[in-house]
Amino acid sequence: MKRIVLMAILVFLPFQINAAMIEVVNQITYYQSKGNTLLNPESKLVTLPSVENKLYSNLSSSLTYKEWFKLAVKSRYAWTINDVEGGTFKNLVDNAYIDLKTGGTSFLTIGKENLQEGVGLSYNPTNFLAEGKDVDYSQREEERKKDVEGNYLLRFESIGENLTLSFLVAPKIGSLQPEPMRQQLRLYSLMGDVDVALSYFYAEQEKLGLNISGIVGNNTELHTEIGLTKGSKRGFLRKKEEVGPPNSGVYKYEIYDIADEEKIFAQAIAGGHYTWDNKTNLIIEYLFNQDGYSKSEWHEFIELVKNASSNFKKPPVDFEAGIFKENLRLANSLMTYRTLRRNYLFFRLSNPELFDCYDSQLTVLLNVDDHSCVVMPSIDCKKFQNMVFRLGVNWFSGNSQSEFGLVPQDTEIQMEARYFF
Amino acid sequence: MMPKAVFLFLILIASNNALALSPEEILKKVDQIRAPGNTFVFDLKLTYKKDGEKDAIQRFTVQVKDADKSLVRFTYPANNKGRLLLMVGNNMWIYIPDTKKPIRISPQQRLLGQISNGDVARVVYSLDYNAKLLEKERIDERQCIKLELTARTKEATYGRILLWTDAEDFEPQKAEFYALSGKLLKTALYKGYANVLGKRRPLIMEIRNELCKGEYSIMEYSNMKAVDTPKAFFQADYLKHIR
Numbered sequence: 001m002k003r004i005v006l007m008a009i010l011v012f013l014p015f016q017i018n019a020a021m022i023e024v025v026n027q028i029t030y031y032q033s034k035g036n037t038l039l040n041p042e043s044k045l046v047t048l049p050s051v052e053n054k055l056y057s058n059l060s061s062s063l064t065y066k067e068w069f070k071l072a073v074k075s076r077y078a079w080t081i082n083d084v085e086g087g088t089f090k091n092l093v094d095n096a097y098i099d100l101k102t103g104g105t106s107f108l109t110i111g112k113e114n115l116q117e118g119v120g121l122s123y124n125p126t127n128f129l130a131e132g133k134d135v136d137y138s139q140r141e142e143e144r145k146k147d148v149e150g151n152y153l154l155r156f157e158s159i160g161e162n163l164t165l166s167f168l169v170a171p172k173i174g175s176l177q178p179e180p181m182r183q184q185l186r187l188y189s190l191m192g193d194v195d196v197a198l199s200y201f202y203a204e205q206e207k208l209g210l211n212i213s214g215i216v217g218n219n220t221e222l223h224t225e226i227g228l229t230k231g232s233k234r235g236f237l238r239k240k241e242e243v244g245p246p247n248s249g250v251y252k253y254e255i256y257d258i259a260d261e262e263k264i265f266a267q268a269i270a271g272g273h274y275t276w277d278n279k280t281n282l283i284i285e286y287l288f289n290q291d292g293y294s295k296s297e298w299h300e301f302i303e304l305v306k307n308a309s310s311n312f313k314k315p316p317v318d319f320e321a322g323i324f325k326e327n328l329r330l331a332n333s334l335m336t337y338r339t340l341r342r343n344y345l346f347f348r349l350s351n352p353e354l355f356d357c358y359d360s361q362l363t364v365l366l367n368v369d370d371h372s373c374v375v376m377p378s379i380d381c382k383k384f385q386n387m388v389f390r391l392g393v394n395w396f397s398g399n400s401q402s403e404f405g406l407v408p409q410d411t412e413i414q415m416e417a418r419y420f421f
Numbered sequence: 422m423m424p425k426a427v428f429l430f431l432i433l434i435a436s437n438n439a440l441a442l443s444p445e446e447i448l449k450k451v452d453q454i455r456a457p458g459n460t461f462v463f464d465l466k467l468t469y470k471k472d473g474e475k476d477a478i479q480r481f482t483v484q485v486k487d488a489d490k491s492l493v494r495f496t497y498p499a500n501n502k503g504r505l506l507l508m509v510g511n512n513m514w515i516y517i518p519d520t521k522k523p524i525r526i527s528p529q530q531r532l533l534g535q536i537s538n539g540d541v542a543r544v545v546y547s548l549d550y551n552a553k554l555l556e557k558e559r560i561d562e563r564q565c566i567k568l569e570l571t572a573r574t575k576e577a578t579y580g581r582i583l584l585w586t587d588a589e590d591f592e593p594q595k596a597e598f599y600a601l602s603g604k605l606l607k608t609a610l611y612k613g614y615a616n617v618l619g620k621r622r623p624l625i626m627e628i629r630n631e632l633c634k635g636e637y638s639i640m641e642y643s644n645m646k647a648v649d650t651p652k653a654f655f656q657a658d659y660l661k662h663i664r
Contacts, residue, residue, distance in 0.1 A: 021502055273527065
């Protein structure tokens with residue numbers, strides 16, 4: 001027994017556990033439903049919860065051995081219960097990787113890693129590897145990037161004095177990682193006082209990313225982020241076939257992609273931060289999304305949805321609601337809110353120490369094309385050591401045929417208690 | 422009581438000592454007191470105090486290299502633990518663990534109370550400010566030289582600093598920090614002098630908020646050591662690999 005203890009000491013003594021942190025969060029969200037939207041007429045298509053409780057814990061820690069070995073783990077355990085679906089439990093691993101120092105300033109990383117890219121706050125057009133991962137929009141912009149499930153990958157990074165070069169491979173691993181193999185080459189340099197990062201992403205679609213950021217004076221940060229993708233990601237809705245008797249005017253819908261896979265689509269963010277002497281911080285960003293619906297494409301989409309919606313509410317004679325329900329379900333599956341259209345403006349005004357202990361912010365995301373918006377005021381109370389209480393509201397505004405007007409909720413009210421160990 | 426003649430004699434010596442040096446050289450002497458060499462590390466405890474309220478505390482470990490490079494590790498409280506702040510020249514990044522992504526910030530963005538990122542990450546003045554000699558003044562029975570520091574670049578944390586240093590040994594005693602607009606933002610007192618790494622150095626900096634009376638912050642320096650941190654540590658892309 002003594003020998004085992006001695007061996008264990010010898011094996012583990014050089015290792016050091018760093019930055020072990022446990023975060024426990026309980027979040028209650030009240031949803032005020034609009035009751036009747038084009039995509040969920042009279043709430044008959046989907047019954048939405050009116051209240052939801054999410055209890056989750058984040059565990060992150062790292063184990064290091066001198067300078068050459070680091071094992072990092074971050075996992076999230078989330079138990080969600082609402083008045084429609086009951087309870088669900090999820091265990092997600094954001095990080096579980098080994099980072100090996102292979103030379104003076106070169107590293108090899110193996111395992112599951114949440115790797116975020118991009119200088120934008122509201123959206124990151126160059127965050128290619130994390131595309132398709134669930135994002136929790138109830139969290140603040142910075143926190144959303146922290147709690148994202150990682151990818152299994154192998155990454156080599158060499159950091160030179162003027163240039164960083166990194167290359168990663170995220171292979172397809174059966175059901176563990178069903179996405180096709182992805183590869184990324186990234187170059188980064190601090191050129192004068194400006195950060196420049198260029199990345200080339202190779203998968204089913206080829207992508208190119210450019211990030212530039214710098215400061216002007218003591219108060220201002222400016223940045224731009226451009227992502228170019230070969231081929232479109234957007235799905236479109238169209239009439240597939242007429243059903244029922246000839247000339248019934250009733251159609252079954254289908255989703256189709258743009259055939260031109262060689263066309264390059266650009267997404268770009270340009271913006272900046274300004275900090276006043278009293279700590280108030282203003283962030284403004286403009287997003288251009290070439291892959292979003294144009295005015296005519298959106299009009300076409302809305303006309304199809306209106307047709308399906310009215311027929312679902314009151315099916316024509318000899319037709320059952322099922323076909324219209326399926327049409328609406330297809331339309332709902334295309335709703336990638338926040339990037340549906342082409343032009344967006346993001347504003348955030350915040351003060352981290354309002355009345356000393358309140359971290360307050362007012363965020364607005366405006367769809368410039370249809371003038372709908374989501375307004376998100378929130379306040380964090382940091383009066384107590386290791387505890388944060390948050391009250392936040394998401395208010396969706398816009399006419400019934402606009403992006404945020406189509407959101408089934410009118411208002412979401414969130415109350416959250418966060419405890420750090 | 423010290424005889425008046427002796428006191429005047431000491432002032433004369435001190436004045437001669439100061440007059441022999443240019444303002445820039447005096448500022449360098451002040452920096453040498455505040456920063457023990459080109460490459461060193463220290464722990465910093467930052468306490469924010471306000472009348473009638475519980476103190477708010479943050480702790481950091483700061484690694485400095487070549488005066489213009491600093492790496493600040495957040496060690497307390499738990500919700501900030503593991504964060505890193507990197508300052509290279511006038512460039513500043515904050516690194517939030519688990520995102521692997523350093524975020525650029527401006528030096529104006531604050532840590533706690535009246536303490537800005539620049540206050541923690543930058544321990545010398547001569548890098549960011551030009552010095553001009555003003556009149557001599559007495560502070561707490563000490564004959565002091567008053568220097569006016571004006572920002573060399575737009576990126577400097579303050580537009581102007583008035584700095585009082587001892588006329589004899591150049592130990593900094595007091596400083597007033599002004600915004601570009603000319604508004605007085607805060608006043609700092611250098612205290613807690615002790616022998617560290619071969620020199621008397623101020624280990625406490627008490628900073629009073631001039632915009633909000635009754636608020637002040639205390640920066641306490643400890644565990645100051647001459648340690649050569651590898652140059653690679655001071656690169657934004659290296660932050661995710663720091664152990």
